[in-house]
């Protein structure tokens with residue numbers, strides 16, 4: 001899975017990039033997704049209707065509807081054409097105080113609406129320097145993944161907070177250490193089914209480092225921010241997969 005998270009970027013004029021991405025997939029075997037801002041989900045789903053590229057949301061509220069000004073529900077994302085939703089991104093955990101418990105409720109909402117969740121986890125630089133990276137990340141996996149995921153399709157994305165948008169990336173052994181710990185946690189939680197869950201890496205992935213990251217042990221794809229905004233950059237990553 002190579003998923004692009006456009007974050008709060010993109011207007012109608014950006015649909016052309018998505019159109020070029022869809023047209024440039026070539027013979028890739030990767031699943032490809034673009035998660036645009038909520039304002040573009042429906043239009044992007046229409047542009048990509050005849051392509052293999054999936055559309056996803058970037059967040060949802062646990063409730064299906066109601067008096068929640070400014071929020072979007074999983075059902076609304078699905079209705080607009082989304083098939084996936086990114087949940088628990090560190091920008092939401094840090095900026096909106098999202099807890100593991102809230103993320104788990106959002107995951108349940110996504111499943112209720114038939115969306116495949118991409119659940120994000122990752123440690124801060126302070127936590128890594130304190131030797132807590134594995135404990136933090138596996139704790140987030142345990143707390144953010146509800147039992148309702150049993151038997152369902154989902155991905156986990158490991159995004160070290162200090163690698164997002166910074167140009168810094170962990171070394172391959174550092175990525176592998178965390179991904180192996182996530183895998184062990186998934187197997188402890190979901191049994192053998194936990195082996196089939198794709199664990200994506202995210203944080204400063206670009207065409208020039210994608211091949212090395214994607215061939216690392218237990219890396220099943222990438223969640224890409226900045227480098228998913230331009231077709232040429234994103235296609236370079238897809239081609240490396």
Ligand code: 13P
Pocket residue numbers: 005089159163164165166167202203204205223224225226227
């Ligand atoms: P960058 O690829 O811009 O570092 O962002 C990663 C990310 O947060 C994807 O969700």
